[in-house]
Amino acid sequence: MRTVTVVGASLSGLYAARELRAQGFDGRLVIVGDERHRPYDRPPLSKDFLTGRADEEQLALTDAEETAELDAEWLLGTRARGLDARGRTVLLDGGRTVSTDGVVIATGASARRLPGDGLAGVHTLRTLDDARALREELGRGPQRIVVIGGGFIGAETASSCAGLGHTVTVVEAAPLPLVPQLGAEMAAVCAALHRRGGVDLVTGIGVAGLRGTVTVTGVELADGRVLPADIVIVGIGALPNTAWLAGSALTLHDGVLCDDGCVTALPQVVAVGDVARVGGSRAEHWTSATEQPRVAVANLLAGRTTQTARPLPYFWSDQYGARIQFAGRRRDGDNVRIAEGELADGAPAEGGFLALYERDGRTTAVLSVNRPRPFMRVRRELAREESRVVPAAL
Protein backbone atom coordinates (compact mmCIF):
# COMPACT_ATOMS: atom_id res chain seq x y z
CA MET A 1 0.00 0.00 0.00
CA ARG A 2 1.33 3.37 -0.97
CA THR A 3 -1.37 5.63 0.43
CA VAL A 4 -3.67 5.15 3.39
CA THR A 5 -6.37 7.69 4.21
CA VAL A 6 -7.84 7.97 7.67
CA VAL A 7 -11.20 9.73 7.67
CA GLY A 8 -12.02 11.25 11.06
CA ALA A 9 -9.27 13.01 13.01
CA SER A 10 -10.25 12.20 16.56
CA LEU A 11 -9.60 9.42 19.05
CA SER A 12 -9.89 6.30 16.90
CA GLY A 13 -8.47 8.02 13.82
CA LEU A 14 -5.37 9.10 15.70
CA TYR A 15 -4.90 5.66 17.22
CA ALA A 16 -5.22 4.18 13.73
CA ALA A 17 -2.57 6.57 12.39
CA ARG A 18 -0.26 5.59 15.24
CA GLU A 19 -0.83 1.91 14.56
CA LEU A 20 -0.14 2.34 10.86
CA ARG A 21 3.28 3.75 11.63
CA ALA A 22 3.92 1.35 14.50
CA GLN A 23 3.09 -1.61 12.25
CA GLY A 24 5.54 -0.46 9.63
CA PHE A 25 3.46 1.44 7.09
CA ASP A 26 5.87 4.00 5.67
CA GLY A 27 3.83 5.28 2.75
CA ARG A 28 1.74 8.41 2.40
CA LEU A 29 -0.64 8.89 5.32
CA VAL A 30 -3.54 11.32 4.85
CA ILE A 31 -5.78 12.27 7.77
CA VAL A 32 -9.05 14.02 6.96
CA GLY A 33 -11.08 15.64 9.73
CA ASP A 34 -14.00 18.01 9.50
CA GLU A 35 -13.31 19.71 12.82
CA ARG A 36 -10.72 22.47 12.73
CA HIS A 37 -9.09 21.15 15.89
CA ARG A 38 -6.22 18.75 16.28
CA PRO A 39 -7.37 15.48 17.90
CA TYR A 40 -8.72 16.08 21.39
CA ASP A 41 -10.28 13.93 24.05
CA ARG A 42 -14.07 14.06 24.43
CA PRO A 43 -14.74 12.48 27.86
CA PRO A 44 -13.56 15.55 29.80
CA LEU A 45 -15.98 17.78 27.85
CA SER A 46 -18.87 16.85 30.15
CA LYS A 47 -16.67 16.60 33.23
CA ASP A 48 -13.60 18.66 34.15
CA PHE A 49 -13.64 20.82 31.05
CA LEU A 50 -17.21 21.94 31.67
CA THR A 51 -16.52 22.79 35.29
CA GLY A 52 -13.36 24.65 34.35
CA ARG A 53 -11.03 22.25 36.16
CA ALA A 54 -9.37 21.27 32.88
CA ASP A 55 -8.53 23.59 30.01
CA GLU A 56 -8.15 22.99 26.30
CA GLU A 57 -4.48 22.16 26.50
CA GLN A 58 -5.27 19.18 28.69
CA LEU A 59 -7.67 17.81 26.09
CA ALA A 60 -5.00 17.45 23.42
CA LEU A 61 -4.43 13.83 22.41
CA THR A 62 -1.10 14.43 20.75
CA ASP A 63 1.77 16.89 20.75
CA ALA A 64 4.08 18.50 18.22
CA GLU A 65 6.75 15.85 18.64
CA GLU A 66 4.41 12.97 17.96
CA THR A 67 2.74 14.81 15.11
CA ALA A 68 6.11 15.23 13.45
CA GLU A 69 6.88 11.53 13.90
CA LEU A 70 3.58 10.48 12.35
CA ASP A 71 4.57 12.35 9.23
CA ALA A 72 0.99 12.64 7.98
CA GLU A 73 -0.83 15.08 5.73
CA TRP A 74 -3.49 16.60 7.94
CA LEU A 75 -6.54 17.90 6.11
CA LEU A 76 -8.37 19.52 9.02
CA GLY A 77 -11.54 21.54 8.61
CA THR A 78 -12.22 19.30 5.62
CA ARG A 79 -15.24 17.04 5.35
CA ALA A 80 -15.19 13.81 3.39
CA ARG A 81 -18.21 13.71 1.10
CA GLY A 82 -17.97 10.24 -0.32
CA LEU A 83 -16.08 7.05 -1.05
CA ASP A 84 -16.20 5.63 -4.57
CA ALA A 85 -17.59 2.14 -5.12
CA ARG A 86 -14.14 0.53 -5.30
CA GLY A 87 -13.03 2.29 -2.14
CA ARG A 88 -10.07 3.87 -3.92
CA THR A 89 -11.05 7.52 -3.94
CA VAL A 90 -12.15 9.70 -1.06
CA LEU A 91 -14.16 12.70 -2.20
CA LEU A 92 -13.66 15.86 -0.19
CA ASP A 93 -15.67 19.01 0.32
CA GLY A 94 -15.12 21.44 -2.50
CA GLY A 95 -14.64 18.70 -5.08
CA ARG A 96 -11.09 17.66 -4.23
CA THR A 97 -10.30 13.94 -4.17
CA VAL A 98 -7.68 11.73 -2.54
CA SER A 99 -6.62 8.59 -4.41
CA THR A 100 -5.81 5.93 -1.91
CA ASP A 101 -4.98 2.25 -1.53
CA GLY A 102 -6.47 1.82 1.92
CA VAL A 103 -9.07 3.64 4.02
CA VAL A 104 -9.68 3.76 7.75
CA ILE A 105 -13.16 5.02 8.56
CA ALA A 106 -13.11 6.77 11.93
CA THR A 107 -15.90 9.32 11.60
CA GLY A 108 -17.44 8.63 15.00
CA ALA A 109 -20.89 9.78 15.92
CA SER A 110 -22.84 13.01 16.26
CA ALA A 111 -25.23 14.13 18.96
CA ARG A 112 -28.83 13.33 18.17
CA ARG A 113 -30.83 16.49 17.72
CA LEU A 114 -34.29 17.50 18.85
CA PRO A 115 -36.70 19.27 16.51
CA GLY A 116 -36.65 23.00 17.26
CA ASP A 117 -33.24 22.95 18.89
CA GLY A 118 -32.14 25.99 16.92
CA LEU A 119 -33.27 28.29 19.73
CA ALA A 120 -30.60 30.21 21.60
CA GLY A 121 -29.81 28.52 24.90
CA VAL A 122 -30.25 25.00 23.52
CA HIS A 123 -27.10 22.89 23.45
CA THR A 124 -25.78 19.47 22.59
CA LEU A 125 -22.45 18.22 23.90
CA ARG A 126 -20.30 16.27 21.49
CA THR A 127 -17.57 18.56 20.24
CA LEU A 128 -15.12 21.04 21.68
CA ASP A 129 -17.07 23.84 20.03
CA ASP A 130 -20.25 22.58 21.74
CA ALA A 131 -18.47 22.50 25.09
CA ARG A 132 -16.95 25.95 24.66
CA ALA A 133 -20.35 27.45 23.88
CA LEU A 134 -22.00 25.74 26.84
CA ARG A 135 -19.19 26.59 29.21
CA GLU A 136 -19.45 30.23 28.28
CA GLU A 137 -23.19 30.34 28.97
CA LEU A 138 -22.74 28.53 32.25
CA GLY A 139 -20.33 31.23 33.31
CA ARG A 140 -23.06 33.87 33.29
CA GLY A 141 -24.31 33.23 36.84
CA PRO A 142 -26.80 30.75 38.30
CA GLN A 143 -29.45 29.63 35.84
CA ARG A 144 -32.26 27.11 35.45
CA ILE A 145 -31.06 24.20 33.38
CA VAL A 146 -33.02 21.30 31.94
CA VAL A 147 -31.05 18.32 30.68
CA ILE A 148 -33.03 16.15 28.28
CA GLY A 149 -31.84 12.56 28.55
CA GLY A 150 -30.47 10.80 31.61
CA GLY A 151 -27.76 8.72 29.92
CA PHE A 152 -24.12 9.00 30.90
CA ILE A 153 -23.44 12.27 29.10
CA GLY A 154 -26.70 13.78 30.37
CA ALA A 155 -25.95 12.70 33.93
CA GLU A 156 -22.37 13.95 33.84
CA THR A 157 -23.44 17.25 32.38
CA ALA A 158 -26.16 17.63 35.03
CA SER A 159 -23.61 16.85 37.71
CA SER A 160 -21.15 19.40 36.37
CA CYS A 161 -23.85 22.08 36.09
CA ALA A 162 -25.10 21.41 39.62
CA GLY A 163 -21.53 21.61 40.86
CA LEU A 164 -21.30 25.07 39.32
CA GLY A 165 -24.32 26.19 41.33
CA HIS A 166 -27.05 25.99 38.71
CA THR A 167 -30.54 24.61 39.34
CA VAL A 168 -30.78 21.44 37.31
CA THR A 169 -33.59 19.11 36.24
CA VAL A 170 -33.00 15.96 34.21
CA VAL A 171 -35.87 14.65 32.07
CA GLU A 172 -35.75 11.01 31.01
CA ALA A 173 -38.37 9.38 28.81
CA ALA A 174 -37.79 5.86 30.14
CA PRO A 175 -39.00 4.89 33.61
CA LEU A 176 -35.33 4.84 34.65
CA PRO A 177 -32.17 6.00 32.87
CA LEU A 178 -29.26 3.67 32.02
CA VAL A 179 -31.28 0.44 32.19
CA PRO A 180 -29.88 -0.90 28.88
CA GLN A 181 -26.33 -0.34 30.13
CA LEU A 182 -26.62 -1.36 33.79
CA GLY A 183 -29.83 -3.33 34.21
CA ALA A 184 -32.75 -2.04 36.30
CA GLU A 185 -31.31 -2.70 39.73
CA MET A 186 -28.02 -0.85 39.33
CA ALA A 187 -29.62 1.79 37.12
CA ALA A 188 -31.80 2.69 40.09
CA VAL A 189 -28.73 2.99 42.30
CA CYS A 190 -27.00 5.31 39.84
CA ALA A 191 -30.17 7.35 39.34
CA ALA A 192 -30.15 7.99 43.08
CA LEU A 193 -26.92 9.93 42.60
CA HIS A 194 -28.91 12.76 40.99
CA ARG A 195 -30.95 13.22 44.14
CA ARG A 196 -27.83 13.24 46.24
CA GLY A 197 -26.36 15.90 43.97
CA GLY A 198 -29.43 18.10 44.42
CA VAL A 199 -30.70 17.50 40.90
CA ASP A 200 -34.35 16.73 40.11
CA LEU A 201 -34.87 13.62 38.01
CA VAL A 202 -38.17 13.45 36.12
CA THR A 203 -38.64 10.04 34.53
CA GLY A 204 -41.15 8.16 32.43
CA ILE A 205 -42.25 11.16 30.45
CA GLY A 206 -41.33 12.36 26.99
CA VAL A 207 -40.60 15.87 25.83
CA ALA A 208 -43.32 17.40 23.65
CA GLY A 209 -41.27 20.37 22.55
CA LEU A 210 -39.18 23.38 23.41
CA ARG A 211 -40.76 26.71 24.38
CA GLY A 212 -39.46 30.09 23.30
CA THR A 213 -39.24 32.25 20.18
CA VAL A 214 -35.63 33.35 19.90
CA THR A 215 -34.25 32.09 23.17
CA VAL A 216 -35.46 28.97 24.91
CA THR A 217 -37.72 29.59 27.90
CA GLY A 218 -38.80 26.09 28.83
CA VAL A 219 -39.31 22.45 28.02
CA GLU A 220 -42.83 21.18 27.50
CA LEU A 221 -43.48 17.64 28.63
CA ALA A 222 -45.91 15.18 27.09
CA ASP A 223 -48.40 15.72 29.93
CA GLY A 224 -48.51 19.48 29.30
CA ARG A 225 -46.23 20.46 32.17
CA VAL A 226 -43.66 23.09 31.31
CA LEU A 227 -40.27 23.13 32.99
CA PRO A 228 -38.93 26.69 32.86
CA ALA A 229 -35.36 26.83 31.55
CA ASP A 230 -32.69 29.37 30.65
CA ILE A 231 -30.47 26.64 29.22
CA VAL A 232 -31.51 23.29 27.74
CA ILE A 233 -28.97 20.54 27.12
CA VAL A 234 -30.08 17.79 24.76
CA GLY A 235 -28.38 14.52 25.66
CA ILE A 236 -30.44 11.95 23.81
CA GLY A 237 -27.73 9.81 22.35
CA ALA A 238 -25.51 9.81 19.30
CA LEU A 239 -25.88 8.66 15.72
CA PRO A 240 -22.98 7.16 13.75
CA ASN A 241 -21.60 9.45 11.05
CA THR A 242 -22.20 7.31 7.97
CA ALA A 243 -24.14 9.69 5.70
CA TRP A 244 -20.99 10.47 3.71
CA LEU A 245 -20.72 6.79 2.77
CA ALA A 246 -24.09 6.59 1.03
CA GLY A 247 -23.45 5.27 -2.47
CA SER A 248 -20.28 3.41 -1.49
CA ALA A 249 -20.07 -0.36 -1.54
CA LEU A 250 -20.22 -0.54 2.25
CA THR A 251 -23.17 -1.87 4.22
CA LEU A 252 -24.55 0.78 6.55
CA HIS A 253 -26.85 -0.24 9.36
CA ASP A 254 -26.51 1.79 12.55
CA GLY A 255 -22.84 2.10 11.72
CA VAL A 256 -20.49 0.66 9.14
CA LEU A 257 -20.88 -3.10 9.10
CA CYS A 258 -17.59 -4.91 9.77
CA ASP A 259 -16.51 -8.42 10.58
CA ASP A 260 -14.88 -9.27 13.92
CA GLY A 261 -11.68 -7.78 12.60
CA CYS A 262 -13.07 -4.31 11.75
CA VAL A 263 -12.93 -5.12 8.03
CA THR A 264 -15.83 -3.84 5.90
CA ALA A 265 -17.28 -5.32 2.70
CA LEU A 266 -14.10 -4.06 0.97
CA PRO A 267 -10.88 -5.65 2.25
CA GLN A 268 -8.91 -2.43 1.93
CA VAL A 269 -11.45 -0.45 3.97
CA VAL A 270 -11.64 -0.85 7.75
CA ALA A 271 -13.72 1.00 10.33
CA VAL A 272 -12.98 1.79 13.97
CA GLY A 273 -14.51 3.58 16.94
CA ASP A 274 -18.04 4.87 17.43
CA VAL A 275 -18.91 4.56 13.73
CA ALA A 276 -18.01 0.87 13.44
CA ARG A 277 -20.41 -2.01 13.96
CA VAL A 278 -17.86 -4.72 14.69
CA GLY A 279 -19.04 -8.30 14.74
CA GLY A 280 -22.64 -7.26 15.33
CA SER A 281 -22.29 -4.57 17.94
CA ARG A 282 -21.38 -0.92 17.99
CA ALA A 283 -19.75 0.54 21.09
CA GLU A 284 -19.62 4.20 22.00
CA HIS A 285 -16.79 3.87 24.44
CA TRP A 286 -13.39 5.41 24.64
CA THR A 287 -11.62 2.11 25.27
CA SER A 288 -13.00 0.31 22.22
CA ALA A 289 -12.08 3.32 20.08
CA THR A 290 -8.49 2.96 21.29
CA GLU A 291 -8.32 -0.85 21.10
CA GLN A 292 -9.90 -1.57 17.72
CA PRO A 293 -7.32 0.30 15.61
CA ARG A 294 -4.55 -2.20 16.36
CA VAL A 295 -6.49 -5.09 14.87
CA ALA A 296 -8.09 -3.01 12.11
CA VAL A 297 -4.72 -1.77 10.90
CA ALA A 298 -3.15 -5.23 11.04
CA ASN A 299 -5.95 -6.56 8.84
CA LEU A 300 -5.79 -3.58 6.52
CA LEU A 301 -2.08 -4.09 5.95
CA ALA A 302 -2.55 -7.85 5.57
CA GLY A 303 -5.31 -7.34 3.01
CA ARG A 304 -7.66 -9.72 4.83
CA THR A 305 -8.90 -10.56 8.31
CA THR A 306 -6.08 -12.22 10.18
CA GLN A 307 -6.98 -10.96 13.64
CA THR A 308 -10.22 -10.34 15.48
CA ALA A 309 -11.11 -7.73 18.05
CA ARG A 310 -13.74 -8.39 20.62
CA PRO A 311 -12.23 -6.81 23.69
CA LEU A 312 -14.25 -6.99 26.88
CA PRO A 313 -16.51 -3.92 26.89
CA TYR A 314 -15.39 -1.34 29.43
CA PHE A 315 -16.48 2.19 30.22
CA TRP A 316 -16.35 4.65 33.04
CA SER A 317 -18.33 7.71 34.01
CA ASP A 318 -17.73 10.43 36.60
CA GLN A 319 -20.73 12.06 38.20
CA TYR A 320 -21.57 13.59 41.57
CA GLY A 321 -18.21 12.59 42.98
CA ALA A 322 -18.79 8.95 42.02
CA ARG A 323 -16.47 7.19 39.60
CA ILE A 324 -18.57 4.52 37.94
CA GLN A 325 -16.73 1.73 36.10
CA PHE A 326 -18.38 -1.11 34.24
CA ALA A 327 -16.91 -4.05 32.36
CA GLY A 328 -18.29 -7.20 30.84
CA ARG A 329 -21.33 -8.43 28.97
CA ARG A 330 -24.40 -8.42 31.16
CA ARG A 331 -27.73 -9.75 30.02
CA ASP A 332 -31.20 -9.13 31.34
CA GLY A 333 -31.95 -11.62 34.06
CA ASP A 334 -28.41 -11.74 35.42
CA ASN A 335 -28.36 -11.83 39.18
CA VAL A 336 -26.71 -8.77 40.73
CA ARG A 337 -24.85 -9.08 44.00
CA ILE A 338 -23.07 -6.40 46.01
CA ALA A 339 -19.73 -8.07 46.68
CA GLU A 340 -18.04 -5.20 48.52
CA GLY A 341 -19.23 -2.03 50.17
CA GLU A 342 -22.88 -1.19 50.52
CA LEU A 343 -25.80 0.99 49.56
CA ALA A 344 -27.23 3.73 51.73
CA ASP A 345 -30.81 4.71 51.09
CA GLY A 346 -30.70 3.17 47.62
CA ALA A 347 -27.58 5.12 46.60
CA PRO A 348 -23.91 4.16 46.80
CA ALA A 349 -22.71 4.56 50.39
CA GLU A 350 -19.73 6.72 51.29
CA GLY A 351 -17.04 4.16 50.43
CA GLY A 352 -18.65 3.06 47.16
CA PHE A 353 -19.35 -0.55 46.26
CA LEU A 354 -18.53 -3.37 43.88
CA ALA A 355 -21.38 -5.28 42.24
CA LEU A 356 -21.07 -8.54 40.34
CA TYR A 357 -23.49 -9.63 37.64
CA GLU A 358 -23.84 -13.40 37.67
CA ARG A 359 -25.45 -16.07 35.56
CA ASP A 360 -25.25 -19.83 36.06
CA GLY A 361 -22.69 -19.37 38.79
CA ARG A 362 -20.34 -17.32 36.60
CA THR A 363 -19.56 -13.64 36.70
CA THR A 364 -20.69 -11.89 33.51
CA ALA A 365 -19.96 -8.28 34.35
CA VAL A 366 -18.78 -5.99 37.12
CA LEU A 367 -19.82 -2.52 38.24
CA SER A 368 -17.91 -0.38 40.64
CA VAL A 369 -18.49 2.95 42.28
CA ASN A 370 -15.26 4.35 43.72
CA ARG A 371 -13.68 0.91 44.09
CA PRO A 372 -11.11 0.88 41.28
CA ARG A 373 -8.85 -1.75 42.76
CA PRO A 374 -11.19 -4.73 43.12
CA PHE A 375 -12.87 -3.62 39.90
CA MET A 376 -9.63 -3.97 38.03
CA ARG A 377 -9.07 -7.43 39.44
CA VAL A 378 -12.49 -8.68 38.29
CA ARG A 379 -12.17 -6.94 34.95
CA ARG A 380 -8.92 -8.77 34.34
CA GLU A 381 -10.42 -12.08 35.37
CA LEU A 382 -13.32 -11.54 32.98
CA ALA A 383 -10.97 -10.67 30.14
CA ARG A 384 -8.80 -13.70 30.86
CA GLU A 385 -11.81 -15.98 30.95
CA GLU A 386 -13.03 -14.63 27.65
CA SER A 387 -9.73 -15.09 25.93
CA ARG A 388 -9.89 -18.71 27.04
CA VAL A 389 -13.40 -19.22 25.72
CA VAL A 390 -13.25 -17.31 22.44
CA PRO A 391 -10.50 -19.23 20.59
CA ALA A 392 -12.25 -22.50 21.39
CA ALA A 393 -15.46 -21.17 19.88
CA LEU A 394 -13.81 -20.07 16.63
Added chain:
Amino acid sequence: MIPVCRLEDLPEGESVRIETTPPIAVFRTEDGELYAIDDTCTHQDASLSEGWLEGCLVECPLHAASFDLRTGLPTCLPARRAVRTHRVTVDDGTVHVHLAAEEGTAA
Protein backbone atom coordinates in the same frame (compact mmCIF):
# COMPACT_ATOMS: atom_id res chain seq x y z
CA MET B 1 11.88 12.48 54.52
CA ILE B 2 8.36 11.17 55.08
CA PRO B 3 7.57 8.13 57.22
CA VAL B 4 5.10 5.86 55.41
CA CYS B 5 4.43 2.74 57.50
CA ARG B 6 6.11 -0.27 59.04
CA LEU B 7 7.62 -2.54 56.41
CA GLU B 8 5.53 -5.49 57.64
CA ASP B 9 2.38 -3.44 57.04
CA LEU B 10 3.16 -3.21 53.34
CA PRO B 11 3.07 -6.80 52.07
CA GLU B 12 4.60 -7.79 48.74
CA GLY B 13 2.38 -6.90 45.80
CA GLU B 14 0.70 -4.12 47.76
CA SER B 15 0.75 -0.34 47.62
CA VAL B 16 -0.08 2.55 49.87
CA ARG B 17 -0.93 6.14 49.14
CA ILE B 18 0.42 9.00 51.21
CA GLU B 19 -1.61 12.17 51.33
CA THR B 20 1.13 14.64 50.55
CA THR B 21 0.58 17.43 48.02
CA PRO B 22 0.71 16.01 45.42
CA PRO B 23 0.01 12.52 46.83
CA ILE B 24 2.62 9.78 46.51
CA ALA B 25 2.17 6.05 45.91
CA VAL B 26 4.54 3.56 47.52
CA PHE B 27 4.76 0.04 46.10
CA ARG B 28 6.32 -3.15 47.34
CA THR B 29 6.74 -5.49 44.39
CA GLU B 30 6.43 -9.27 44.49
CA ASP B 31 10.24 -9.33 44.58
CA GLY B 32 10.20 -7.22 47.71
CA GLU B 33 11.56 -4.04 46.09
CA LEU B 34 10.18 -0.71 47.28
CA TYR B 35 9.36 2.14 44.90
CA ALA B 36 7.64 5.50 45.24
CA ILE B 37 6.13 7.62 42.48
CA ASP B 38 3.67 10.48 42.26
CA ASP B 39 0.27 8.92 42.79
CA THR B 40 -1.69 10.86 40.18
CA CYS B 41 -1.59 9.43 36.66
CA THR B 42 -0.19 11.93 34.17
CA HIS B 43 -3.02 11.14 31.77
CA GLN B 44 -5.95 12.30 33.86
CA ASP B 45 -6.61 11.98 37.56
CA ALA B 46 -6.65 8.33 38.56
CA SER B 47 -4.73 7.17 41.60
CA LEU B 48 -1.88 4.84 40.64
CA SER B 49 -1.73 3.31 44.12
CA GLU B 50 -5.01 1.66 43.12
CA GLY B 51 -3.49 0.34 39.93
CA TRP B 52 -2.45 -3.15 38.92
CA LEU B 53 1.06 -4.05 39.96
CA GLU B 54 2.97 -6.50 37.80
CA GLY B 55 6.70 -6.77 38.21
CA CYS B 56 8.05 -3.23 38.09
CA LEU B 57 5.06 -1.90 36.16
CA VAL B 58 1.87 -0.39 37.44
CA GLU B 59 -1.20 -0.16 35.23
CA CYS B 60 -3.52 2.81 35.76
CA PRO B 61 -6.99 1.71 36.90
CA LEU B 62 -8.84 4.13 34.62
CA HIS B 63 -7.45 3.89 31.05
CA ALA B 64 -4.67 1.35 31.44
CA ALA B 65 -1.59 3.51 30.91
CA SER B 66 1.38 1.70 32.40
CA PHE B 67 4.35 3.20 34.27
CA ASP B 68 7.77 1.79 35.06
CA LEU B 69 8.26 2.22 38.80
CA ARG B 70 12.05 2.44 38.39
CA THR B 71 12.01 5.40 36.03
CA GLY B 72 8.49 6.81 36.20
CA LEU B 73 8.29 6.60 32.41
CA PRO B 74 5.04 5.53 30.77
CA THR B 75 5.40 2.31 28.79
CA CYS B 76 2.21 2.79 26.79
CA LEU B 77 -0.53 5.24 25.93
CA PRO B 78 -2.62 7.13 26.87
CA ALA B 79 -0.02 8.59 29.26
CA ARG B 80 2.77 10.44 27.51
CA ARG B 81 4.52 12.12 30.46
CA ALA B 82 6.53 10.51 33.24
CA VAL B 83 5.51 10.53 36.87
CA ARG B 84 8.16 11.67 39.33
CA THR B 85 9.97 8.94 41.22
CA HIS B 86 11.07 9.25 44.84
CA ARG B 87 13.73 7.39 46.76
CA VAL B 88 12.56 4.91 49.40
CA THR B 89 14.53 3.69 52.39
CA VAL B 90 13.78 1.41 55.31
CA ASP B 91 15.14 2.66 58.61
CA ASP B 92 14.62 0.49 61.70
CA GLY B 93 11.75 -1.26 59.99
CA THR B 94 9.98 1.94 58.93
CA VAL B 95 9.51 2.79 55.27
CA HIS B 96 10.48 6.36 54.37
CA VAL B 97 10.01 8.35 51.17
CA HIS B 98 12.52 11.01 50.23
CA LEU B 99 10.80 13.59 48.06
CA ALA B 100 12.48 14.11 44.72
CA ALA B 101 12.07 17.88 45.05
CA GLU B 102 13.86 17.94 48.43
CA GLU B 103 16.71 15.92 47.02
CA GLY B 104 16.99 18.28 44.10
CA THR B 105 16.52 15.69 41.36
CA ALA B 106 14.13 16.18 38.51
CA ALA B 107 13.02 12.59 38.20
